[in-house]
Amino acid sequence: MPVILLNRLPLxxxxxxxxxxxxxxxxxxxxxxxxxxxxxxxKGKSGISNENETFNETxxxxxxxxxxxxxxxxxxxxxxxxxxxxxxxxxxxxxxxxLLGRCIQKLVFDELRISEQQHLxxxxxxxxxxxxxxxxxxxxxxxxxxxxxxxxWFSLLGFLHLLSQLSKDRFEYNFQLSxxxxxxxxxxxxxxxxxxxxxxxxxxMLLISTFVGFFEGLNTFAFMSAExxxxxxRTVHVILRYVMHLYDxxxxxxxxxxxxxxxVWEKRGPVVYYVELVFEMSAYIIDFVHHLxxxxxxxxxxxxxxxxxxxxxRYLFHELQRRYKKHRNYLWVLxxxxxxxxxxxxxxxxxxxxxxxxxxxxMESARKLPCNxxxxxxxxxxxxxxxxxxxxxxxTLNIETPMGGRVELLPELQNDPPQPTRRxxxxxxxxxxxxxxxWLPSFSVEVSHAQLVRPDQLxxxxxxxxxxxxxxxxxxxxxxxxxxVDDLRVTRSVELxxxxxxxxxVVPPPIFRELDVRPTVVPMSTNSRNSxxxxxxxxxxxxxxxxxxxxxxxxxxxxxSGLGSRFSKxxxxxxxxxxxxxxxxxxxxxxxxMEKQKTKLDSSQR
Amino acid sequence: xxxxxxxxxxxxxxxxxxxxxxxxxxGPVNEENFFEWEALITGPEGTCFEGGVFPAKLVFPxxxxxxxxxxxxxxxxxxxxxxxxxxxxxxxxxxxGDDPMGYESSAERWSPVQSVEKIxxxxxxxxxxxxxxxxxxxxxxxxxxxxxxxxxxxxxxxxRRTLGIxx
Numbered sequence: 047m048p049v050i051l052l053n054r055l056p057l058x059x060x061x062x063x064x065x066x067x068x069x070x071x072x073x074x075x076x077x078x079x080x081x082x083x084x085x086x087x088x089k090g091k092s093g094i095s096n097e098n099e100t101f102n103e104t105x106x107x108x109x110x111x112x113x114x115x116x117x118x119x120x121x122x123x124x125x126x127x128x129x130x131x132x133x134x135x136x137x138x139x140x141x142x143x144x145l146l147g148r149c150i151q152k153l154v155f156d157e158l159r160i161s162e163q164q165h166l167x168x169x170x171x172x173x174x175x176x177x178x179x180x181x182x183x184x185x186x187x188x189x190x191x192x193x194x195x196x197x198x199w200f201s202l203l204g205f206l207h208l209l210s211q212l213s214k215d216r217f218e219y220n221f222q223l224s225x226x227x228x229x230x231x232x233x234x235x236x237x238x239x240x241x242x243x244x245x246x247x248x249x250x251m252l253l254i255s256t257f258v259g260f261f262e263g264l265n266t267f268a269f270m271s272a273e274x275x276x277x278x279x280r281t282v283h284v285i286l287r288y289v290m291h292l293y294d295x296x297x298x299x300x301x302x303x304x305x306x307x308x309x310v311w312e313k314r315g316p317v318v319y320y321v322e323l324v325f326e327m328s329a330y331i332i333d334f335v336h337h338l339x340x341x342x343x344x345x346x347x348x349x350x351x352x353x354x355x356x357x358x359x360r361y362l363f364h365e366l367q368r369r370y371k372k373h374r375n376y377l378w379v380l381x382x383x384x385x386x387x388x389x390x391x392x393x394x395x396x397x398x399x400x401x402x403x404x405x406x407x408x409m410e411s412a413r414k415l416p417c418n419x420x421x422x423x424x425x426x427x428x429x430x431x432x433x434x435x436x437x438x439x440x441x442t443l444n445i446e447t448p449m450g451g452r453v454e455l456l457p458e459l460q461n462d463p464p465q466p467t468r469r470x471x472x473x474x475x476x477x478x479x480x481x482x483x484x485w486l487p488s489f490s491v492e493v494s495h496a497q498l499v500r501p502d503q504l505x506x507x508x509x510x511x512x513x514x515x516x517x518x519x520x521x522x523x524x525x526x527x528x529x530x531v532d533d534l535r536v537t538r539s540v541e542l543x544x545x546x547x548x549x550x551x552v553v554p555p556p557i558f559r560e561l562d563v564r565p566t567v568v569p570m571s572t573n574s575r576n577s578x579x580x581x582x583x584x585x586x587x588x589x590x591x592x593x594x595x596x597x598x599x600x601x602x603x604x605x606x607s608g609l610g611s612r613f614s615k616x617x618x619x620x621x622x623x624x625x626x627x628x629x630x631x632x633x634x635x636x637x638x639x640m641e642k643q644k645t646k647l648d649s650s651q652r
Numbered sequence: 653x654x655x656x657x658x659x660x661x662x663x664x665x666x667x668x669x670x671x672x673x674x675x676x677x678x679g680p681v682n683e684e685n686f687f688e689w690e691a692l693i694t695g696p697e698g699t700c701f702e703g704g705v706f707p708a709k710l711v712f713p714x715x716x717x718x719x720x721x722x723x724x725x726x727x728x729x730x731x732x733x734x735x736x737x738x739x740x741x742x743x744x745x746x747x748x749g750d751d752p753m754g755y756e757s758s759a760e761r762w763s764p765v766q767s768v769e770k771i772x773x774x775x776x777x778x779x780x781x782x783x784x785x786x787x788x789x790x791x792x793x794x795x796x797x798x799x800x801x802x803x804x805x806x807x808x809x810x811x812r813r814t815l816g817i818x819x
Contacts (some may be wrong), residue, residue: 617683
């Protein structure tokens with residue numbers, strides 16, 4: 047879906063844009079005031095101007111004491127009649143929308159993460175591209191007024207779309223990547239409020255579209271409402287998922303390793319699944335019908351616009367098909383499970399004191415495979431959807447797919463990376479206009495169906511970050527890696543982070559301050575990297591000094607000897623303990639190694 | 653379901669902390685992101701990797717444990733079953749569906765019964781006994797087969813580096 051315009055325009059940053067728009071608007075206002083300073087400014091015009099004239103007549107002597115409201119309305123009148131001023135006002139409206147978006151972002155989201163930013167940018171260009179196609183390719187508007195109306199409609203719609211996309215991203219981030227309890231409740235409230243606002247606004251827009259449709263006919267109504275319904279569907283979907291996840295988190299209180307009563311979970315599973323299914327399917331179907339409608343209505347089958355719409359239709363159709371197949375597989379597995387794998391009796395459950403091997407949680411109800419292994423129904427179900435064997439003993443289960451063949455293809459759809467399936471769905475249009483007519487422009491558009499940040503790219507940036515962080519840590523061994531990584535995420539540059547550290551913007555968290563992090567290791571490992579070969583044990587005076595240093599490191603070793611036997615409740619303490627344990631392990635290993643080398647050396651010298 | 657993945661990871665973390673297997677430490681470096689862990693693995697005794705402490709990164713998918721995590725050593729490694737960028741190539745880390753090499757039976761591949769502990773223990777035994785049939789690092793596999801002394805030297809150099817000891 048996303049469209050990446052290859053040659054991205056050099057857009058001015060927000061500040062200059064706002065300044066320029068304000069400047070343009072004020073110059074327009076200034077122009078209008080100079081025009082209306084002359085009381086006869088609208089003399090030549092017909093209609094209302096006669097009434098105005100008499101009005102102005104009375105005001106003539108009192109100079110510029112016309113009532114403020116009239117003054118403003120006159121300025122407005124002048125500006126509406128001047129084409130340039132109209133554009134300036136439209137620009138200002140855009141600017142206000144962007145500023146509003148910024149405010150909401152500051153209020154609800156704080157800093158955007160890089161992937162969110164990319165996602166947003168991609169969605170934005172994508173939206174503009176498709177709406178451009180729609181307005182000029184499908185509707186084929188002739189009059190400026192109509193273009194303006196459509197533009198304002200779509201800018202509002204696009205704005206809401208972007209906001210809901212952003213909230214969806216943030217929600218997924220909150221729950222999938224981070225430990226949900228680290229996000230304060232207040233953030234959830236803000237995000238949910240925003241989502242509900244978007245939903246309410248989309249309802250309002252649906253009203254507008256019905257109103258317009260009443261006058262303009264069914265087609266216009268269908269075009270307008272399809273988009274709005276899609277928006278509200280997506281928003282409601284996110285809200286529902288959000289609420290369910292929140293319920294999930296707060297149900298097990300601390301969110302950590304409490305043994306959740308699995309009976310609730312068992313019942314919830316299918317509900318969650320069907321909610322997902324209904325929303326995804328209906329979104330695809332509406333989108334599909336919407337595009338089909340556009341194609342049929344536009345009546346021009348051999349144009350760029352219809353080509354783009356066809357591509358989109360094809361993509362939507364594939365997605366629908368994929369979803370449908372997945373659902374069939376789900377139903378099949380469910381049916382198969384219900385027919386062949388009985389629910390374990392209480393006796394069997396009590397005999398089996400183990401937890402479910404898939405989720406490691408207690409089993410209050412379970413299904414039994416032919417090999418006598420027990421699992422939660424939901425856990426087993428989601429595993430069997432992708433593989434047809436017992437997770438524990440790898441007994442091949444005889445499940446045929448509804449299509450007859452063994453399910454071997456489906457795993458790739460669900461489990462391992464969507465990249466392989468997605469990659470070949472990218473389309474690259476290159477239109478070389480000059481080949482046909484010399485004045486036609488050439489351009490390339492890439493329509494890719496993947497999200498911009500593919501998992502593999504994400505990993506790449508992660509490892510990049512890691513490498514950068516390690517580079518910084520070599521300079522500042524006293525600052526923990528996680529702090530450096532956090533700062534690097536913001537700065538994206540080693541130099542800037544180093545500067546930040548030097549200026550004291552980056553400080554290690556209190557726990558780490560009194561702790562000297564591997565004082566000897568870091569510089570030494572850099573040394574060792576410089577030496578190309580290490581084929582001999584050239585232990586000279588210097589490194590025997592190092593031995594003493596290294597062995598003296600172990601003084602505080604006993605202090606942490608009991609570390610392995612505790613699992614703290616607070617996450618920061620856990621992080622700290624883990625760090626300490628690692629350090630200790632390294633120290634012990636180093637000491638052991640050195641002693642070994644020493645004895646080796648001694649024996650060889652003798 | 654991210655919720656169940658988190659609960660399972662938490663349970664594994666707890667188990668690994670309370671009953672750590674000999675020479676293995678693993679856990680999320682930053683609990684903000686519970687899906688990325690760092691592990692330290694001690695080289696098995698009596699092998700050329702003896703004494704080394706090898707850091708590795710584990711990245712878990714959102715649908716863990718249905719899909720396997722990815723494991724990558726963050727230090728320099730020279731081993732027939734480790735790619736030169738540190739990625740580990742062992743059968744239990746392969747999803748049941750895909751079989752890039754076409755030599756594994758599905759019984760050796762990932763299943764939700766596996767765990768971080770089992771992965772790390774398999775990696776330890778892989779360090780001890782490379783499987784030179786599945787060459788992730790062809791140079792290393794060749795040297796392992798033909799010039800064991802040279803291989804041992806390189807391994808020892810890596811061990812010293814991970815310990816921060818000059819050559």
